Amino acid sequence: MGSKNKLKRFKENESFNNVIQPSREEIENGTFELKGKWASFFENDNPIILELGCGKGEYTLGLAKLDPEKNFIGVDIKGARFWRGAKTAVQEELNNVAFIRTQIELIDQIFDENEISEIWITFPDPQIKYKRTKHRLTNQKFLEKYKSILKEDGVVNLKTDSEFMHGYTLGLLHGLGLEVVYANHDVYKNEGSPKEVLEIQTFYEKQYLGKGKPITYTKFRVS
Ligand SMILES: C[S@@+](CC[C@H](N)C(=O)[O-])C[C@H]1O[C@@H](n2cnc3c(N)ncnc32)[C@H](O)[C@@H]1O
Structure with missing residues (x-):
């Protein structure tokens, strides 16, 4: 995408009242106003579900249509991508x-303890090289961050084409004694996945399916 197009999208994002772009300063000073107050943003107490690394936001939109009684927030650092959603x-x-435009590393500054009911991680970059482990969205540090914002019975959903990421996550969960609620290594071949897994496809998923x-x-708990 050309830089002119990107600028146009950034500008349009500023005009949307469903886009929040906290400054690094707000987050570092602990002055980000919506932390602990997301119910006031949505004007209801409905459960809040996050999609981390949402790209164009297909899951955020798809889940929101399937379940209007819940609130959905797509998180990504790339505003020109989620502009679409x-x-x-x-x-x-x-x-x-x-x-919300932010780094996933900062989500515990953006959401309070027990504020989130469920997390979706959709087609994350598996960050296979050893040096990239710290960026892998299901490493132990990230799991601890998810635990710090999820409700006691909250779950994490991971959908990926990466057998490496699937196996790594299952192995880590096993090692940490965390519950795997459901796992399927080929959702369109082996029956049993819920409809939100089978009916919503992201930009990256369509490429991999092609x-x-x-x-x-995989659906799992972090506490
Ligand atoms: C491979 S893409 C997948 C996008 C989308 N979920 C899909 O399936 O089409 C990964 C996305 O995660 C975002 N991302 C990766 N690491 C991130 C981080 N640490 N903080 C915020 N966004 C991140 C990238 O900007 C990118 O949009």
Whole structure:
């Protein structure tokens, strides 16, 4: 995408009331106003579900349509990508959708303890090289961050084409004694995945399916 197009999207994001772009300063000084107060943003007490690394926001939108009684927030550092989801949510008047531009590493500064009911991680970069382990979204440090914002009975959903990421996550959960609620290493071949797994496909998922790659899904707890 050209830089002119990106700038146009950044500008439009600023005009959307479903897009929140906290400054690094606000986060570092602990002055980000919505932490602990997301219910006031949505004007209801409905459960809040996050999609981490949401890209264009297909899961955020798809889940929000399936479940209007819950609120959904897509998190990504790339505003020009989630612009797509934010614009569609505005056009379709989906009031249970928001997008936040931030690094996933900072989510414990953005959401309070027990504020989140569920997390979706959709087609994350598996960060296979050893040196990249710290960026892998299911490493132990990230799992601890998720635990710090999730409700006691909260779950994490991981959907990925990466057999490496699927196996790594299952191995880590086993080692940490954390519960795997459900796991499927080829969701379109082996029956049993819920409809939100089978019916919503992201931009990256469509590319991987086009190459004939199996899609995996894991649902687990972090406490
Ligand atoms: C491979 S893409 C997948 C996008 C989308 N979920 C999909 O399936 O089409 C990974 C996304 O995660 C975002 N991302 C990766 N690491 C991140 C981080 N630490 N903080 C915020 N966003 C991150 C990237 O900007 C990118 O949009």
